[in-house]
Amino acid sequence: MLALPNGLELRPWRVSDADALVAAAQEPAIRQWNRLVVTSQTEACKRIExxxxxxxxxxxxxxAIARPDGGQAVGLIGWGDIDLNGGSAEILYWILPSGRGRGTMVEATKRVTQWA
Incomplete structure (x- = not known):
């Protein structure tokens, strides 16, 4: 777990976060830039697995970008398509409206970049 400003944290995704994935897939600003196709709780749980x-x-x-102590996920950030031999990866991120406007994604990006 990595602490972020504004009382949020980075933590692994949990099956209990499925609602956040479903909500993100329905958010127009997220759909515009992400390949997130999740239409049900079942699909969200499979994606988390x-x-x-x-x-x-x-x-x-x-x-997951989440409220502390097991709280609700409000966003996602991480590395996809990791190629350890080639030294590359694609950054993935989105944040729900409830997590926007406080610089959270900027700080989350700094944290995962330091992790890499």
């Missing part, structure tokens, strides 16, 4: 599998396989590293 894949996040954990891809982390174990060193293919991605994706965190």
């Amino acid at each position: 894949r996040m954990h599998e891809r982390l174990q396989n060193e293919q991605s590293a994706i965190w």
Whole structure:
């Protein structure tokens, strides 16, 4: 877990965060720039399971931007399409309206860049 300003943190995604993925997939500003197709709780849970599998396989590293102490996820940030041999990855991020306007994504980007 990594602390962020404004009382938020970066932590692994949990099945209990499925609602945030479904909400993000319905948010026009997120859909415009992300390939997030999640239409149900079941699909969201499967996506979260894949996040954990891809982390174990060193293919991605994706965190929830969340309220502390197990609170609600309001965003996502991480590295996708990791190529350890080539030294590259694609940064992935989005934040729900409830998490916007406080510089949270800027700080989250700094944290995951330091992690990499």
